[in-house]
Amino acid sequence: MKANPRDIILRPVVSEQSMSDLGDGKYTFKVSMGANKTQIRQAIQEIFKVRVQEVNTMHVHGKTRRMGRTQGSLPDWKKAVVKLEPGQKIPFFEGMST
Numbered sequence: 001m002k003a004n005p006r007d008i009i010l011r012p013v014v015s016e017q018s019m020s021d022l023g024d025g026k027y028t029f030k031v032s033m034g035a036n037k038t039q040i041r042q043a044i045q046e047i048f049k050v051r052v053q054e055v056n057t058m059h060v061h062g063k064t065r066r067m068g069r070t071q072g073s074l075p076d077w078k079k080a081v082v083k084l085e086p087g088q089k090i091p092f093f094e095g096m097s098t
Helices: 016-024 039-048
Strands: 009-012 026-030 052-060 063-069 070-073 077-084
Touching: 009 039, 016 026, 026 070, 039 052, 052 070
Parallel strands: none
Antiparallel strands: 009 026, 026 077, 052 077, 063 070
């Protein structure tokens, strides 16, 4: 069963590090925990109509949070850094890199 690409790519990650990587053609996304690199590559290519050169993934552990005496943690999540072929761009990110 083929997964919907919008269920694999959850949202873009906007941070100082991810914005500085835009110059190298690298885009960062929060992805589904069960997604593999091949599924992420196909989803990016289908959603944004670009050619993907490389996909790197990592698990990010949730931060510990406190509220008074009660301690909890945010959920773990998976991050994907996608490098596009030279000359390819995702227009959605281009307005944010100012």
